[in-house]
Amino acid sequence: MKISLNWLKQYIDLNDLTTKDIVDKLTMSGLEVEDIVDENELYKNFIVAEVKSVSKHPNADKLSVCEVFDGKETLQVICGAPNVAPGQKVVFAPIGTLIPNGNFQIKKAKIRGVESNGMICAEDELLLSEDHSGIMVLNSTLQAGKPITEALNLNDVIFEIAVTPNRPDALSHVGVARDLSAIFNRDLHLPEIVLKESKIKANEIASVEIKDQKNCPRYSAKVVLNVQIKESPEWLKNRLAKIGLRPINNVVDVTNFILHELGQPLHAFDLDLLEGKKIIVKSTEQEKEFVTLDSKVRKLPQNTLMICDAKREVAIAGIMGGENSEINPSTKNILIESAYFNPSSIRRTSKALQLSTDSSYRFERGADPSITKYAAERAAQLISELAGGEVAEGIIDVYPKIIERKEISLRYSRVTKILGYEISKEKIHQILSRLGLALKDLDDNSLLVSVPTFRPDIEREIDLIEEIARINGYDNIPVVPKINITLEKKVDQQKFEDDVRNIISSFGFYEMINNPLESEWEAGLTGNPIFLANPQSAEMSCLRTSLLGGGLNSVKRNLNYGIRNMMLFEIGNVFERKSDLLINSFDDISEKQNLILILSGKEEEKTWYSDEKYFDFYSLKGYVNSFTQKISLDNLLTDLYYSSENEIYSYYFTKNFNNQLVGVGGKVKKDVLSKFDINQDVFVFEFDLSALKKITPDVKKYIEPLKFPKIIRDFALIFDRSVQYLDVKNFILERASKLLKKVELFDIFENETLGSNKKSMAFTLEYFDESRTLTEDEVEKDFNYLISEISKKFNAKLRG
Amino acid sequence: MLDEIINQIQNEFEKDINEADSLKKLEEIRIKYLARNGSVTLLFDKLKETSKEEKPILGKKLNELRNSVTEKFNSKKEELEKSETASKEFIDLTLPGKTVKLGSKHILTQTLEEIKQIFKSMGFSVFEGPELESDYYNFEALNFPADHPARDMQDTFFINEKFLLRTHTSPVQIRVMESMQPPVRAIMPGRVYRNEAINARSYCTFQQVEGLYVDTDVTFAELKGTLVSFAKQFYGSSLKYRFRPSFFPFTEPSAEMDITCFICNGKGCRICKNSGWLEILGCGMVDPNVFKYVNYDSEKYIGYAFGMGIERITLLKYGINDIRLFFENDLRFLKQF
Known part of the structure; x- marks a missing residue:
């Protein structure tokens, strides 16, 4: 929200304060000033100059060589504008001036071989409008040499204030002035009518009916009769322009x-365009179309609160007026609406129509139901001053059920208890009164506060405490140097995952963080995905069902960067x-934590x-x-081992706890990789970390x-190629004596010498006993027995 | 006669040992003098032929000879061994060492760990909650009324009318308070989602750390003390800070904490939008309405809460200029931390 300092000064005396004082205090009391445009600073070097002559x-x-008089001397300046002419008064930027648009400095220069000593400015260069069709031509009565801050009234300071959604009262100049009146403890002057x-x-x-x-x-x-619609006077246009509004006509302005x-x-x-000179406020019963005053056709949902005349809709309540009844150059009689609408109703409609206006923005946050009469009268007064006409006597004011002020009691002790000082x-009385709250002493310990309707956010004692705290300044709240720690058992629900990260990273893996939002096909690879109702794009329309998609995308990105080896x-x-x-x-949903390991490229x-x-x-295993x-x-x-493929892997293995799957991984299939444009082998294992976390490890x-001492024996046997290592190992363990420990x-x-479809596997057997030294004989006996058993069982032969 | 032989052997040995220039030649010398049939060893046989009186004298002389020869032999051997090792087993110590795989935790994880460590030392527990949340926990129980503009503060990804991706870690506050009675002192880290355009400054998901303390005597002053202590431990003890009034539906009063911009030292720069301050977290006293939802007596208990974004803090701390780098997983980026 833009706030003009000069405008603020209409309601509060701020002349003794610097801009910095005001900005700092506003920010530090809850109205954060996000940006400041100080016109005196922005336009400080620009002056009025007179164009004496123009030659080609x-x-x-397309360029002209101009003689320009700056009040003291005549300078040669090159100008590219088509409208430059002798005798004009123009805005002149002498050498050294910083041009607001683009932030560049004017230097003495030769333009196509001719010297130029400054610049004649267009409106866009001064950020006054977007017009760059020609230079600004000023009122001819202005004196050359006069600073434009004076000549053009460019002496304001504009604040951009971020108003939080709880503060509808601050969405105006009077609202901001009221906070300043509390901050600086000085009077607020509201305009008299x-x-x-x-x-x-x-x-x-005219008549009004609320249905x-x-x-x-x-x-x-x-109601104001016989007005004359015309351009607003300079002061009004200026006020609106400063806060970025385009002047339209005297009534709308x-x-x-x-x-x-x-x-x-x-x-x-336009009262004459209101059928039956009647206003009826009611909600639509069915969907319909309506043309707003920006000439756009709006689709109104059912139950949209509308302003109607005797026959038709004439405005979307609280949001925007209709084209059919707007003020136009021939308007004579007008009806000024000043209403209070239910915030949720306005918000719902504004959301449904995706139409947010200055009006809806205020109504949906909560306007002041008590101000409608005052505001309408103030408008009538200004309109009659600026547009002539006569103000009809009295006000039509339909207010069936008065919205009362809230009364809240405040305990002084509670202020201290919450804030800690x-x-x-x-001071409390002063702050609350300056904010417009009415106070009554209940007893020595508490206060009864009557809250005006422009502060819908103040409902409870705690809300009063916030007002006191923010106006008195959070800086004044002490910083305690020590705290009490209670000695109950501390919990760390993230300890397991932290441990896992430490272990995996110590193996040489690098941790990724991928976007959990994926495309349907990515999320669909590994499960039944959950869709977003309002995705940004198809690429981010689902929640991931595993970490595989994100991981493979990261592999692809690294390959694109020329990095081929990854852990x-x-x-x-x-x-x-x-x-x-x-x-x-x-x-209906499952959310769990997974861990994925990815290997690709070279290990060494x-x-x-x-x-x-x-x-x-x-490597993966x-x-x-x-x-x-x-x-x-x-x-x-x-x-469990699977040597044939599934949807993701060419071959893979699983980790299981009590027959429950807790991890799966292997070599990712080529057709899966090609979907991610990956052209090298990738090995992946994904654990269900939530499941692992629940398993109690053995103590x-x-x-x-x-x-x-141990006794070690080696042997090598020739097996059929299809014999699996684990089967042999398990067989050995099963048949061996208890002395075989490993x-x-x-x-x-x-190789060929072994015969076709044959392989050699060599094993080391480790024998020992915890309580005695073994004899060579007993080991030899078991070892020989094992070799003959293995040979029989697997049809294996001792190697050469 | 024997003396002469001794001298002769001695002289001959001296000559040989001086000329020896390899271990091979030295071995020949050993065989010639000191081996079983070497000339020095053989001299001892002469002792048997010597008279009883002369024996000790000759024995002494022979021992002296043997000791002197052995000593010189050994020192020559040592000398030759050294020089041969040096020439034969030349070692280039400047070759690169063998690679050890390093691995690392993501920089965001490292930042989070640092934050957790600080708060754990102040007696905070660590709790978690789901990322896919209900409207109730994410908004309603945190005092965001339906149809209130406060909901616009956080662009939300919805699953349907009832479920959504949490927009902040604050719902975990509710879950923790539902599960236990005060005192509650906990931080709640986790991933949150915002329906915001992806660009250098914003991303659709990021991590937050939420903090909550509820007890009978909790004050705004203690909130300030705790957060100032955190910020000084995390950013450095010389840090300057300010608490600025703000608005969150679930805290009242609410504040935002700013620290002096460490890019420009408070002079004003692009990063701090010329204000000289950087916002690092939001905080406030738990709103009594929130206590109503979890059945805490808001007269008896007072609480404070705070929340901060990990990405933002990390961007600032390391001068990283694009938030998307955190989610690209470019190994050239990951390996820097």
Whole structure:
């Protein structure tokens, strides 16, 4: 919201304060000043100059060489505007001037070989409008050399204030002035109304009926007859222009002026265009179309609150007037609407129509039901002053159920209790009174506060405490140097995931964070996705069902950047709908936390000490198993292996806890990768971290280091290629004596000498006993037995 | 006679050892003098032939010879070994070391961990809540009335009329208070979503840390104390700050905390929009209406709450100019932290 400092000064004396004082205090009491345009600063070097002569530039058709008198001397200036002519008074930027539009400085220059000592300005260069058709031509009576800050009244300061949604009262110059009156403890002067009314009575000319009293609690109307629609005077145009409004005509400008003065939105109807000279406020019964005064056709939903005349709709209540009844150059008689509409009703309509106006913005936040009469009279007064005409006597004011002021009691002790420091009673009284609240002492300890209707946000004691705190300044609240800590058990629900991050990153993985919003096909790869009702785009229309899509997109991006070797991980939530039924409760959806590990490219680069090595399935399995070991779940999880493909993987394995799947991964299929434009192998494993978190790991027990020597035996057998390592290992463990404690595969290979479809697997067996030294004989016996058993079972032969 | 032989051997040995220039030659010398059939060893056989009286004298002389030869031999051996190792086993210590895989946690995770650490040291617990939330927890129970413009403060992704992606971590406040009685002192980190255009300054999802403290004697002054302590630990003890009134439906009074812009030291720059201040968090005293939703007695209990965005804080702290970098997962970016 733009606020003009000069305009503010109409209601409060601020002349002794600097702009910085005002800005800082406003910001620090809750009306944040986001931007300041100080015209005195912006236009400080510009002066009025007189064009003495104009001649053609020798080297450029569209340029002129001008002699310009700046009040002291005559300068040669090059000008490109088509309208420059001798005798004009113009805005001149001498050398050194900073031009507001584009923020560049005027320098002495040669333009196509001719010297130029400054610039004659167009409106857009001064940010006064977007007009660049020609230079600004000023009133010829202005004296050359006069600063334009004086000549053009460019001496205001404009604040851009961010008003929070709880403060509708501050959405006007008077509203801001009221806060300043509390901050600086000085008087607020509201404009007085002096109305000359004719003998014709308003309620004999027009009438108002409210059919929807819930959504329109009050409708006041003032009638002005025989006005003359014309341009507004300079002062009014200037006021509106400063806050970025385009002047239209004297009547409309007055309504806009009052909206920004008092915060009360008004609308002026051409009374002669109102059928039956009647206003009826009612909601639409069915959908219909309506043309607003910006000539746009609006589709009104059912139950839209409308202003109607005897026959038809003439305005969308509180939002925008209709084309059919707007003020036009031939308007003679007008009806000024000053109403109070239900905030939710206006907000619903504004949302439905996607139409937000200065008016709807104020009504949906809560206008002041008590101000309607005053605002209508103020408008009538200004209109009669500016447009002539006579103000009909009296006001039509339909207000069936008066909205009363709230009364709240305030305990001084509660102020201290909440804020942590004491503010004197006098100060509290002063702050609240300056804000327009009426006070009555209840007793020594409390106060009865009557809240005016322009402060719908003040409903409770705590709201009064906020007013006191903010006006007195949050800076005055002390900063306590110590706190009490209670000694109940502390919880950290994120400890597990933090531990997991530490483990995985220590393996050499880099953590990713991907966007959980995905396209339907990405989310659909791994589950039944949940759709957004209002997505930004098709690429972000679903919640991810796994971390795979985001991970593969990150792989693709890195490949695009020329990075081919990757170890990536992510921890994040994934979402699924449990059925295709409507989502109606948390039971219909699942949200859980997953962990994904991704390997792609080379595990080892070619270096001076080793050959290059690519990631493969066993790299993945190694990391996965190291992880489960680190979180002490390795003994509780079982693996299942799948050598044939599923939707995602060419081959894969799963981790399971009590037959429940807690992780899956393997080599990602080529056709999945090609959808992500990935042309190298990718190995992925995804854990359900929420499930892992729930498993209680085995309690760790100390195992004494072995005191007696181990006996190691190796063997290599030739097997059919289809024999699986794990089957052999399990068979050995099953058949061996209790003394065999460890079986390890240390070599595996295939070649022609072994025979076709054959492979050699070499194992190391470790024997020991915790309580004695083993004899070579007992080990030898078991070892030989095992070899013969394996040979029989798997049709294997000892290697050479 | 023997003395002469001793001298002769001694002289011959000296000559040989001086000429020895390799371990191979040295080995020949060992065999010639000190081995079982070496000339020095053999001299000891002569002892047997010597008279009882001369034996100790000769023995002493022979021992001296052997010691002197052995000593010189050993020192020559050591010398030659050193120089041979040096020439044969030349080691280039300047070769690059073998690569160790480093890995790292995302910079946002690191920032969050730092924040968690500070608050945990002040006695805060850590709680979580769902990202897919109900309207009730995200808005209603936080005192956002239906059809109120306050809802426009946060552009929301909806699933349907009842469910949405949480726009802030504040719903976890409600969930935590529903689950326990005061005192409650907790932070609640997590991901939130906003239906905002993706560009260098905004993204559709980011992380927040929410904080909540409810007890019988909680004051705004304590809120300030706690947050100032946090900010000084996180940004440095010389930091300047201010608390500015603001509005959140679930706190009353509400504030935003600004710190001096550390890019320009408060002089005003592009990052701080020329104000000299950077907003780092929102906070306030828990609104009594919120206590109504969780059945806390708002006369008895007072609370404060705060919330901050991790991305924003991290952007500022590391001078990162584009928020999208956090979600690209470009390894050249990830490996910097």
